Amino acid sequence: ETGVTQTPRHLVMGMTNKKSLKCEQHLGHNAMYWYKQSAKKPLELMFVYNFKEQTENNSVPSRFSPECPNSSHLFLHLHTLQPEDSALYLCASSPVGGTEAFFGQGTRLTVV
């Protein structure tokens, strides 16, 4: 089983829908991250959690709502998204304070 697992792999949702992305890590790390990857743009860090506490929110719109119930699980709740939110959403984990991030396979999100 891979170290960082994301579900679903693909998601198509309407602008009025509510959906959630799930991430689970089996590496014993205590830091987890959400990144957004859009075409021709650098990876954008969205949220950082250390020991289940949110330590960083990079001015992400409130239509994205993260949740970290424990150090192994991370969710991203989505509601009333816009078409420009279509992207690959990547979850990553690392030891707290560690720089080396381990990524999941990502969820390819399409907002219609």
Add this chain to the structure above:
Amino acid sequence: QKEVEQDPGPLSVPEGAIVSLNCTYSNSAFQYFMWYRQYSRKGPELLMYTYSSGNKEDGRFTAQVDKSSKYISLFIRDSQPSDSATYLCAIGGGANSKLTFGKGITLSVRP
């Protein structure tokens, strides 16, 4: 000036060629230098990690860091079609230990 700039692509080379991928950065406080490889429809995977100036070799891959010029490179020797992927540089350290990524360059190795 962007914190991390990566050469634009895409890049196409014949099998067996030597590939050179480059990034520059602006913040001299950066201490960690990484290269990630991302295959189509996959997440990035860590390929090389170094924290000092100089060269680090791993098989056909060599990561080079020049802190005085704020320049990092990844060399791929005897490139193979299986090396076809997007390569992202990532630089971290400094005040908050966050990783800052380049845009990535897509490499295609033709058989």
